[in-house]
Amino acid sequence: MRMMSMTTSDGVSEQDFTVGDIPGVLWFPAGATGPRPLVLLGHGGGQDKKGPGLAARARRLVTGCGFAAAAIDMPGYADRPKTEQDERFMADLAERRAAGLPVAERILHYSLTLAERAVPEWQAVLDALAEAGAAGPVGYWGVSLGTLIGVPLAATEPRIRAAVFGLAGRTGLAEAAARITIPVEFLLQWDDELVPRASGLALFGALASAEKTLHANPGRHREVPEFELDSSQRFLARHLGPGQGAPIQ
Amino acid sequence: MRMMSMTTSDGVSEQDFTVGDIPGVLWFPAGATGPRPLVLLGHGGGQDKKGPGLAARARRLVTGCGFAAAAIDMPGYADRPKTEQDERFMADLAERRAAGLPVAERILHYSLTLAERAVPEWQAVLDALAEAGAAGPVGYWGVSLGTLIGVPLAATEPRIRAAVFGLAGRTGLAEAAARITIPVEFLLQWDDELVPRASGLALFGALASAEKTLHANPGRHREVPEFELDSSQRFLARHLGPGQGAPIQ
Numbered sequence: 001m002r003m004m005s006m007t008t009s010d011g012v013s014e015q016d017f018t019v020g021d022i023p024g025v026l027w028f029p030a031g032a033t034g035p036r037p038l039v040l041l042g043h044g045g046g047q048d049k050k051g052p053g054l055a056a057r058a059r060r061l062v063t064g065c066g067f068a069a070a071a072i073d074m075p076g077y078a079d080r081p082k083t084e085q086d087e088r089f090m091a092d093l094a095e096r097r098a099a100g101l102p103v104a105e106r107i108l109h110y111s112l113t114l115a116e117r118a119v120p121e122w123q124a125v126l127d128a129l130a131e132a133g134a135a136g137p138v139g140y141w142g143v144s145l146g147t148l149i150g151v152p153l154a155a156t157e158p159r160i161r162a163a164v165f166g167l168a169g170r171t172g173l174a175e176a177a178a179r180i181t182i183p184v185e186f187l188l189q190w191d192d193e194l195v196p197r198a199s200g201l202a203l204f205g206a207l208a209s210a211e212k213t214l215h216a217n218p219g220r221h222r223e224v225p226e227f228e229l230d231s232s233q234r235f236l237a238r239h240l241g242p243g244q245g246a247p248i249q
Numbered sequence: 250m251r252m253m254s255m256t257t258s259d260g261v262s263e264q265d266f267t268v269g270d271i272p273g274v275l276w277f278p279a280g281a282t283g284p285r286p287l288v289l290l291g292h293g294g295g296q297d298k299k300g301p302g303l304a305a306r307a308r309r310l311v312t313g314c315g316f317a318a319a320a321i322d323m324p325g326y327a328d329r330p331k332t333e334q335d336e337r338f339m340a341d342l343a344e345r346r347a348a349g350l351p352v353a354e355r356i357l358h359y360s361l362t363l364a365e366r367a368v369p370e371w372q373a374v375l376d377a378l379a380e381a382g383a384a385g386p387v388g389y390w391g392v393s394l395g396t397l398i399g400v401p402l403a404a405t406e407p408r409i410r411a412a413v414f415g416l417a418g419r420t421g422l423a424e425a426a427a428r429i430t431i432p433v434e435f436l437l438q439w440d441d442e443l444v445p446r447a448s449g450l451a452l453f454g455a456l457a458s459a460e461k462t463l464h465a466n467p468g469r470h471r472e473v474p475e476f477e478l479d480s481s482q483r484f485l486a487r488h489l490g491p492g493q494g495a496p497i498q
Contacts, residue, residue: 190454190463201450204465205439211474214439214465216453225460227487231480238476 001128012062019128022121023080024072025049026134027058032066035136037240038129040122040160041071042142042150045111048078057141057229065237068134072125074149075117085113104194111145112172115152122153135159137240141232143167143187144194144221151203155179162239164232167192167221169199170206177206184209185235187224188216195221250377261311268377271370272329274298275383276307277317284385286489287378289371289409290320291391291399294360297327306390306478314486317383321374323398324366334362353443360394361421364401371402384408386489390481392416392436393443393470400452404428411488413481416441416470418448419455426455433458434484436473437465444470 004016008030015026028036039061041054049071058069073079076086089110096103129135140163142150147168154160155176163180166187170177184207188200204214213235217225253265257279264275277285288310290303298320307318322328325335338359345352378384389412391399396417403409404425412429415436419426433456437449453463462484466474 188463210467212467213474213476214437214463216463216465218459218461225462227462 001132010059010063012059017128019121019125021080022072022125023049023078024070024125026068026070026129027055027062028068028134029062029066033133035133037065037067037137037139037236038135039067039069039139039141039236039240040126040153041069042140042146042153043071043074043077044143045107045145049073060229060233061236064233065241067236067240070125070129070134072121074145075114075121108148108171111148114145115149118149119153119156122149123157126157126159130159137161139163139236139240141236143224147203148173151180152176154182162236164235165203166215167195167200167224168203169195170202171199173203174206177203178208180207181209183211183235183239184213185232186212186214187228187232188214189221189223190216190218192221250381259308259312261308266377268370268374270329271321271374272298272327273319273321273374274307275317275319275378276304276311277383278311278315281315282382284382286314286316286386286388286485287384288316288318288388288390288485288489289375290318291389291395291402292320292323292326293392294356294394298322309478309482310485313482314490316485316489319374319378319383321370323394324363324370357397357420360397363394364398367398368402368405371398372406375406375408379408386410388412388485388489390485392473396452397422400429401425403431411485413484414452415464416444416449416473417452418444419451420448422452423455426452427457429456430458432460432484432488433462434481435461435463436477436481437463438470438472439465439467441470 002018006013006015011030013028013030017024017026041058043049043051043054054071061067061069076082093103093106138159138161140150140154140160144167147165150163150165151173154163160182162183164185167189186204215228215231251267255262255264260279262277262279266273266275290307292298292300292303303320310316310318325331342352342355387408387410389399389403389409393416396414399412399414400422403412409431411432413434416438435453464477464480
């Protein structure tokens with residue numbers, strides 16, 4: 001793990017790092033040391049590890065809960081090298097868009113294949129953060145692409161104790177969902193133009209968790225109401241906070 | 250409105266009253282006067298205005314939010330006189346149960362007819378509480394039977410500004426639901442043995458509210474998790490609390 005530049009503002013330190021060739025960022029309370037609850041933030045499609053929504057969420061987890069948060073760029077995203085497969089996908093996408101053809105299914109299929117590359121990357125980053133003494137109890141927050149990757153990740157990685165998922169359907173995720181038993185809060189947009197309602201409900205239904213809670217609201221894919229972000233934060237605080245694992249130093 | 254006995258414990262006053270022949274109870278902060286946010290609590294089937302779950306909820310609204318809460322016995326319930334229809338329903342129910350026949354549909358049909366009697370009663374009680382100076386902004390909390398009555402009530406009564414509904418399906422309620430535009434939090438039990446999942450989802454879908462949020466959890470009809478009661482309370486506090494209507498004195 002290589003530490004890069006660090007900045008601090010409004011009580012939040014933001015530490016850029018790399019693990020191998022994976023670029024990441026860790027947010028934590030300024031001046032804090034030792035392990036504390038850590039939330040892995042999975043970015044959405046077309047975004048990256050420092051997208052404005054994601055960075056704001058990270059800062060709120062730090063200032064509101066005293067937690068740490070971490071994000072990485074997904075394979076092929078931001079400045080990361082693109083494979084032949086990535087290049088082919090983007091060329092195909094550009095062509096289909098120019099021809100006015102539907103692209104949702106292509107994006108879904110490509111995103112699902114990304115999980116095969118992203119899951120071991122997240123695990124390597126989690127190893128490195130644990131070794132650096134930064135990780136107490138671990139949670140995951142990621143919707144849309146963040147769920148396409150987060151569901152296989154949480155099915156594989158036992159250190160993740162609670163997760164916020166949503167804005168994704170059952171296609172390609174049923175088998176992994178059936179292996180998830182941790183508490184989950186699941187966001188569904190009732191009028192999602194990208195995810196059929198029945199498929200979103202079926203993904204929620206497929207999770208094997210004894211504690212799982214579906215929050216559905218009217219509106220399109222990107223119109224999750226602000227109060228759901230408060231709710232996600234309370235959910236993660238409830239499951240990762242003091243008394244729910246290793247003490248916070 | 251006739252005031253009956255009043256008791257006070259742990260900072261909560263509990264005032265029994267009648268409006269005409271409707272028996273009710275008002276909970277409010279001990280020693281408080283003047284209007285404050287008021288939550289009407291609709292009891293469930295087979296319960297009454299002082300059922301333990303309902304009374305606990307009322308006390309939490311008083312101690313947690315400084316609100317008042319009111320409940321009435323539904324027509325034909327508790328000590329209230331039974332009509333010929335009530336008697337016929339109960340005899341039929343006992344017979345069917347003895348014969349091992351299904352009763353869910355009969356209960357639903359009967360409960361829906363109760364709304365015709367209960368809605369004007371709730372309105373008379375609200376008039377009386379407003380006249381007594383007890384009602385600021387008004388909300389409603391009621392699931393199961395409380396929703397079968399609450400949906401027609403909220404569709405008719407403009408003083409209700411926010412409502413918690415749930416554990417009920419679309420049958421008999423679609424038309425009233427389509428007239429509801431206030432914020433709603435809707436509880437659904439994923440494995441509800443009394444309400445088909447699709448019917449519960451359809452009732453949520455039928456509400457015309459721009460702000461409505463569905464909270465679905467695993468479990469049967471009576472297994473709503475404790476954290477949803479916290480959530481209902483936050484929802485009502487958000488919509489009825491200071492800054493959302495008349496000031497609290």
